[in-house]
Amino acid sequence: MTTLLIFIIVLFVAVAMWQMVKIFDLAQVGASNNQVATDKDNTFNGYMMIGFLIFIYAITIASFVYLGDLPLMSNAASEHGPELDNLMIISMVIIFIVQTITQFLLHYFAYKYKGEKGRKALFYADNNTLEAIWTVIPVIVLAGLIIYGLFTWNDIMNIDESEDPMIVELYAQQFNWKARYGGDDNVLGKANVRLIDLDRANILGIDEDDPNAQDDVIVTELHLPVGRPVLFKMRSQDVLHSAYMPHFRAQMNCVPGMVTQFGFTPTITTAEMRQNPDIQDKVANINALRLERKAEIEEAGQDLNYQFDYLLLCNKICGKSHYNMQMKIVVETQEEFDAWIAEQKTFPNSLNK
Amino acid sequence: MSATADTHAHDDHDVHHHKETFVTKYIFSQDHKMIAKQYLITGTIMGVIGVLMSIMFRMQIAWPEQPNVLFEALLGKWAPEGVMDADIYLALVTIHGTIMVFFVLTAGLSGTFSNLLIPLQIGARDMASGFLNMISYWLFFVSSVVMIISLFVEAGPAAAGWTIYPPLSALPMAQGGSGMGMTLWLVSMAIFIASSLLGSLNYIVTVINLRTKGMSMTRLPLTIWAFFVTAVIGVISFPVLLSAALLLIMDRSFGTSFFLSDIFIQGEVLHYQGGSPVLFEHLFWFLGHPEVYIVLLPALGITSEIIATNSRKPIFGYRAMVASILAIAFLSTIVWGHHMFISGMNPFLGSVFTFTTLLIAIPSAVKAFNYITTLWKGNLQMNPAMLFSIGLVSTFITGGLTGIILGDSALDINVHDTYFVVAHFHLVMGISALYGMFAGIYHWFPRMFGRMLNKNLGYLHFWVTAICAYGVFFPMHFIGMAGLPRRYYTNSNFPLFDDTANANVVITMFAIVGGIFQLVFLYNFFVSIFYGKKAEQNPWKSNTLEWTAPVKHMHGNWPGEIPHVYRWSYDYSKPGHDEDFVPQNVPMKDGEEELHH
Ligand code: HEM
Ligand SMILES: [Cu+2]
Ligand SMILES: [Cu+2]
Numbered sequence: 014m015t016t017l018l019i020f021i022i023v024l025f026v027a028v029a030m031w032q033m034v035k036i037f038d039l040a041q042v043g044a045s046n047n048q049v050a051t052d053k054d055n056t057f058n059g060y061m062m063i064g065f066l067i068f069i070y071a072i073t074i075a076s077f078v079y080l081g082d083l084p085l086m087s088n089a090a091s092e093h094g095p096e097l098d099n100l101m102i103i104s105m106v107i108i109f110i111v112q113t114i115t116q117f118l119l120h121y122f123a124y125k126y127k128g129e130k131g132r133k134a135l136f137y138a139d140n141n142t143l144e145a146i147w148t149v150i151p152v153i154v155l156a157g158l159i160i161y162g163l164f165t166w167n168d169i170m171n172i173d174e175s176e177d178p179m180i181v182e183l184y185a186q187q188f189n190w191k192a193r194y195g196g197d198d199n200v201l202g203k204a205n206v207r208l209i210d211l212d213r214a215n216i217l218g219i220d221e222d223d224p225n226a227q228d229d230v231i232v233t234e235l236h237l238p239v240g241r242p243v244l245f246k247m248r249s250q251d252v253l254h255s256a257y258m259p260h261f262r263a264q265m266n267c268v269p270g271m272v273t274q275f276g277f278t279p280t281i282t283t284a285e286m287r288q289n290p291d292i293q294d295k296v297a298n299i300n301a302l303r304l305e306r307k308a309e310i311e312e313a314g315q316d317l318n319y320q321f322d323y324l325l326l327c328n329k330i331c332g333k334s335h336y337n338m339q340m341k342i343v344v345e346t347q348e349e350f351d352a353w354i355a356e357q358k359t360f361p362n363s364l365n366k
Numbered sequence: 367m368s369a370t371a372d373t374h375a376h377d378d379h380d381v382h383h384h385k386e387t388f389v390t391k392y393i394f395s396q397d398h399k400m401i402a403k404q405y406l407i408t409g410t411i412m413g414v415i416g417v418l419m420s421i422m423f424r425m426q427i428a429w430p431e432q433p434n435v436l437f438e439a440l441l442g443k444w445a446p447e448g449v450m451d452a453d454i455y456l457a458l459v460t461i462h463g464t465i466m467v468f469f470v471l472t473a474g475l476s477g478t479f480s481n482l483l484i485p486l487q488i489g490a491r492d493m494a495s496g497f498l499n500m501i502s503y504w505l506f507f508v509s510s511v512v513m514i515i516s517l518f519v520e521a522g523p524a525a526a527g528w529t530i531y532p533p534l535s536a537l538p539m540a541q542g543g544s545g546m547g548m549t550l551w552l553v554s555m556a557i558f559i560a561s562s563l564l565g566s567l568n569y570i571v572t573v574i575n576l577r578t579k580g581m582s583m584t585r586l587p588l589t590i591w592a593f594f595v596t597a598v599i600g601v602i603s604f605p606v607l608l609s610a611a612l613l614l615i616m617d618r619s620f621g622t623s624f625f626l627s628d629i630f631i632q633g634e635v636l637h638y639q640g641g642s643p644v645l646f647e648h649l650f651w652f653l654g655h656p657e658v659y660i661v662l663l664p665a666l667g668i669t670s671e672i673i674a675t676n677s678r679k680p681i682f683g684y685r686a687m688v689a690s691i692l693a694i695a696f697l698s699t700i701v702w703g704h705h706m707f708i709s710g711m712n713p714f715l716g717s718v719f720t721f722t723t724l725l726i727a728i729p730s731a732v733k734a735f736n737y738i739t740t741l742w743k744g745n746l747q748m749n750p751a752m753l754f755s756i757g758l759v760s761t762f763i764t765g766g767l768t769g770i771i772l773g774d775s776a777l778d779i780n781v782h783d784t785y786f787v788v789a790h791f792h793l794v795m796g797i798s799a800l801y802g803m804f805a806g807i808y809h810w811f812p813r814m815f816g817r818m819l820n821k822n823l824g825y826l827h828f829w830v831t832a833i834c835a836y837g838v839f840f841p842m843h844f845i846g847m848a849g850l851p852r853r854y855y856t857n858s859n860f861p862l863f864d865d866t867a868n869a870n871v872v873i874t875m876f877a878i879v880g881g882i883f884q885l886v887f888l889y890n891f892f893v894s895i896f897y898g899k900k901a902e903q904n905p906w907k908s909n910t911l912e913w914t915a916p917v918k919h920m921h922g923n924w925p926g927e928i929p930h931v932y933r934w935s936y937d938y939s940k941p942g943h944d945e946d947f948v949p950q951n952v953p954m955k956d957g958e959e960e961l962h963h
Contacts, residue, residue, distance in 0.1 A: 048818035050749045058748035072840050080844035108767045115763050122741040134678040134939040135743035138962035144686045147735040155724045165776040170713035206630035251631040252534040259849035264779050266709050270627025273710035299864045319861035328783045328851045330527045332541045333452045336854035
């Protein structure tokens, strides 16, 4: 059906184009033009410039109307999130002001000074004051953004170990995620891919003799207690992956041969987030859209009804199924978390004997 | 202003007419004008392939896993029953990116216009070495052929992204495309780099040594400044990519561990130990970032020339323009880390790269403001080349501004590798450079082929392209701001992103229409070569030297003596002259003064 639709559109456009080519060709016959713009062309294209300016503004407005909920700028679910969102909003506002003004000047001048036979342009080769003005203004604005940005960056990346963060390993492999908790001692047992033993189901290559590994817990769904700092230690066993947790404004690559890290403090539980009016609107909208595609979705074996969940996505190209490498994240109260983790098998118990 | 009088080895030997055979004239030509055409045609063919690929993978994104006759026809076994396979999706994205960046906008753009314009605008008989120039083109040709052959490899073409990060690109068992396909990709790129280096060295030497009498560096048109500096950046950074490629080949074929360590894949542990993929990222982006300026600067140079000519005004702030080209060139070599904020490198390095990156916004802003001021109080001749140049300034601003977000390490955490990035780099380098290339073609077509392109078709081409380019890439920012990752074969496994699905359909529609309308250009181009209106000697009333040379194919560019240069190239609408242009080879009148600094 869609194929047919595309095909018809393509055909239609092709025919339309052919027609236009013909018309332009005919229009040329007999006209004594040598293919250099005349006053008529200048006027026509001058007006088109204004039209185009309006188009740019219109597509900006349309994008805001249809795609403007910008989930990456609101409802952050981590402690550093709102600060980052703030920086993002400030940058965006500056960008939109500059964009609006400069595009206006560019297209308006293109219209205003469209050529006329016999008029002479102004010989205006340079002006150091102007040059200085538009060097200094960007310098000031950018200096502000750089300083703000660097403070935010340092805040996020320098993890304060004295806050006793919960240590969680994120382990990536083509094409799924595992998470490992340090257990009661909050220390991860040593691991290396050379210790992987599939027969014994030691898939993360953990050193079975390491005392710290005895209470480690390996899971396929990431649970986090709300309000407690987490420090993620990322590993990958095969190719590059990237642990992207957009709701928490968090991302870090997983690199074979080294351990990378990223830390944050979740501030909103999954249950609370589901009650958030913005999120409810978004979910309702998505479910309405899914209803339109009911047959397709059920055929693919998915749940028709979407419910909000935090997600961990792979965001570094890693091979064929890169597009489906995800893990659910549940943020819950400390009690819920304790109850959940008590139910999980510890590492020694998860091994095949 | 100092006037360097360059001695000129060619000056007094008469233009010799060797007997030119078909082969020496059209195939193994050493004439820079013919080589420029060869680059242009090869680049155009690669461009058609690259655009076709983008349309195919856009269709997959809009209508995921739907059967499509186009896929069935073009992808064969990679689209069983017309449904695109996930492996080939990544391969299409990879090869599209590679072709567009290197084959179309590096070789196709620089190769065409540096070759055509450097000798003609500085007043030289040809490049410093016609022979190396010929070799450079043929290496480019061979690398294009190898790249195309790689599309037909049994296990599929390279599919690790145009950035080919190892280990994905290093391990054949990680991905079908990392076998023979990747080998050919690397071979093709190694040959490409050799070609690019030969070309660049030639451009540098020619600009330094072969300027005609009176053509001091401060009288060079900005086009030449841009090509010259681009060549310098290329010579500095391409060798680094070559070494990265060679080390990767060693890891792949000879078991070394430059980029690999501790890998367990497909049930076995590999022997690699001690290398790091992060090292590869550094080497790659040491070229990769300057590369975007290698793509962009020539386009900006071309536009500077075209905007001045068609505004009938001097370019505003010539010296500031040269200074910003130099500043951009310098800074472009110390910002590569902004592609690696979350690669696992030390966060302190991230701070440094944020600083240098936002610095580079300053010369870029200066350039944009200078373009706008050049239009002010001009007498704008809206030729198609002028439209594309104005279009370039527009997309350069839109795309450049979002760099402020991506260059900020803190903000990049969030939008890294999302469609926000795709939107940013397509506007600021892809579309801008493409516009620069189109502008150059419309402007210098008469110089190349002695005929004019049809202007009405040019208008049609520009306006549809301009609308579609924004239609495709503007909404992508917003999809990216919703967190949608790039390089995903389909988003249907993430209900979270379902509300971006309709936008993706609209984007694809714009892409299809925009793609199809490039046929208008191709039609205009190929038909006009043979049937276009005959061009006058100087159709745009331009000041630069290329318009003083006869159009007829002739080795040595000028019959008789090379014109001498008495002024800069921007004396448009200069007070005291009747005409609104004064070519560079017109001597100063008695008492005439330079009115610029
Ligand atoms: C016909 C117009 C074009 C369309 C519709 C288009 C579309 C796209 C899209 C949607 C992607 C992202 C795919 C993904 O990440 O999943 C992409 C990737 C890319 N495009 Fe384009 N593009 C076009 C022209 C260009 C041009 C002119 C350039 C020149 C710089 C270019 C360079 C690239 C590069 C470097 C990539 C990244 C490839 C990768 O991820 O490895 N494209 N293109
Ligand atoms: Cu992945
Ligand atoms: Cu860069």
